Amino acid sequence: MNGWGSGYVTDVTYMTGYYRSQSPSIISLACLLCSVASPLPGPDDAVSYVELGCGQGLTSLVLAASNPHWKVTSIDFNPAHIAAARAWAAQAGLENVTFLEADLSTLGEDPASAQVPEADFVSMHGLWSWVPPAVQHGIVRLLRAKVKPGGAVHVSFNALPAWGGALGLQRVLRDCGRRLGSRSDRQAEEGLKLVQALRDADALQIVRQPWVHALVERMGPMPTQYLAHEYMNDAWVPCFHADLAAALSGAKLEWVGSASLIENFPDLTLTPEQRAIAQRFDDPLLRELVKDMCIDRSLRHDVFVRGARRMNTAARDAALMDVRLSLNIAASEMPYEADMPAGRAGLNRAFYGPIAQAMATGPQRVGDLLALPEIDGKRDNPAELIGILVGLDVAEPAARPRAAPTEQALRFNRVTTEILARTENFGRPLAAASYALGTGAPATLFELHAMNRLLSGDSEAQLGDWVRDIGVNLDDEGRGKLRQVFERALHVKLPIMRAQGVL
Ligand SMILES: C[S@@+](CC[C@H](N)C(=O)[O-])C[C@H]1O[C@@H](n2cnc3c(N)ncnc32)[C@H](O)[C@@H]1O
Structure with a gap:
């Protein structure tokens, strides 16, 4: 490590x-589903969005490119991250995003904080549990100064008790890895090898704990940059949800609900017996504690607001009926079964089938979907429809339904594809900027690549050239798979991205 990061990894950059x-549309939906007023940003709203610990900045960049009226301010103390993010914004010609190099432990008191505007939305993903208390205190002071009344804050963090069983794993990986390697990513690599050797040697603290055992399996294919930032920091410590809520109350922030939208529905999250225990409490924090005991929530995504304006059911449902949703999948891919925290759940085909069909042509208003004559099911529960479709990643809220792609977003997507093709694994889930959605449209790098080849004048018949260019290091089998990936991109995904206003 370089020595200036107060024990946070600074010698390798984080992955993109x-x-x-982190998107305001999801943060607002979480609030509305929990009956707290936080209108989704309107098409022309001048939203102020602040991201803390932005890393390479892709989330902020996609949001800025999708929303020309927004002012996006993104902060990280690693100059390598800020330099990369600024270069990306400059190459894409984005003028509504500012990347600020600053240490969050002192920014609140620094004259540089004048560059951070008051915020409607703040998001910090992968920051809170990884930084020392001095940084957490600095974050709270900054939030106290900068979150607007009514503003919403998203925080993801490693949560207890789910992480409790893996404390030993992290300690071994970090402390032993440090003895075996020099740079943080090499240390993480060596530490993981040691953890895997312990697993193979039947170490009780791994093999007798299914969650820890599964975690070790999942870590195998992870990029070493990820492992370094996840496991090698001095101060990493998971915490209970109520302790985070107590800390953020110092910024007048009140817990509202989860940005993992499904988790806001007790029926989908807990068994009837578990619900009965949770319902003994009217304190939402204690209910969450019971929930955290019952389900596997090692990474929580929580939403807080500064000044909760409670809504009655009628007002909430009226707001939810007006939400526009855009399908992320083909209508034929609509899942009729899904894994929920409470177990596998069936989705009524006679209800969701016609809804998916209606959405195939483009974004639809929730109220109009629930009024479709052909659906068979409850028409008076917009919360559940939104929770299921958006919570299962099947649909995205659309801020400007059917708006044409902007030059800005098209340019950003082209530049992003070029940058990521040089630096990242092609299979990673990413997003394209979309003015119509006002948020990211999910897309892989293969799909972005196919889109850009078409937009730069290639015809579909040139798919063989794309396979040859991208698959230059692949054998015949690999090239065959790549062809299938591009064929799916052309025939399934690009029509969806068209309907989402990406191209
Ligand atoms: C795990 S990474 C997450 C990055 C990004 N949010 C993402 O999910 O891709 C945490 C980020 O917080 C930044 N960070 C850590 N300590 C910080 C501090 N004291 N001030 C500002 N940024 C900090 C790191 O440089 C890193 O980019």
Whole structure:
């Protein structure tokens, strides 16, 4: 490590990622589903969005490129991250995003904080549990100064008790890895090898704990940059939800609900017996504690507001009926069964089938979907429809339904594809900027690549050239798979992205 990061990894950069739960449309939906007023940003709203610990900045960049009226301000203390993010914004010609190099432990008191505007939305993904108390205190002071009354804050963090069983794993990976490697990513690599050796040697703290055992399996294919930022920090410590809520109350923030939208529905999250225990409490924090005991929530995505304006059911449902949703999948791919925290659940085909069909042509208003004559099911529950469709990643809220793609978003998507093709694994889930959605449209790099080849004048018949260019290091089998991926991109995904206003 370089020594200036107060024990946070600074000698390797973090990987690039887009995280939809950081988007104001998801944050607002979480509030509305929990009956707290936080209108989804309107098409012309001048939203002020602030991201803390933005890393390489992709989420902020996608949001800025999708919303020309927004002012996006993104902060990280690693100059390598800020330099990369600024270069990306400049190459894409984005003028509504500012990347600020600053240490959150002192920014609140620094004259540089004048560059951070008051915020309607703040998001911090992968920051809170990974930084020392001095940084957490600095974050709270900054939030106290900068979140507007009524503003919403999204925080993701490693949560207890789910993480409790893996404390030993992290300690071994970090402390032993440090003895075996020099740079943080090499240390993480060596630490993981040691953890895997312990697993193979039947170490009780791994093999007798199914969650920890499964975690070790999941870590195998992870990029070493990810492992370094996840496991090698001095101060990493998971915490209970109520302790985070107590800390953020110092910024007058009140807990509202989860940005993992399904988790806001007790029926989908807990068994009847578990619900009966949770319902003994009217304190929402204690209910969450019971929930955290019952389900596997190692990474929580929570939403807080500064000044909760409670809505009655009629007002909430009226707001939800007006939400526009856009399908992320083909109508034929609509899932009729899904894994929920409470177990596998069936989705009524006679209800969701016609709804998916109606959405195939483009974004639809929730109230109009629930009024479709052909659906068979409850027409008076917009919360459940939104919770299921958006919570299962099947649909995205649309801020400007059917708006044409902007030059800005098209340019950003082209530049982003070029940048990521040089640096990232092609299979990672990413997002394209969409003015129509006002948020990211989910897309892989293969799909972005196919889109850009078409937009730059290629015909579909040139798919063989794309396979040859991208699959230059692949054998015949690999090229065959790549062809299938591009064929799906052309025939399934690009029509969806068209309906989402990406192209
Ligand atoms: C795990 S990464 C997450 C990055 C990004 N949010 C993402 O999910 O891709 C945490 C980020 O917080 C930044 N960070 C850590 N300590 C910080 C501090 N004291 N001030 C500002 N940024 C900090 C790191 O440089 C890193 O980019």
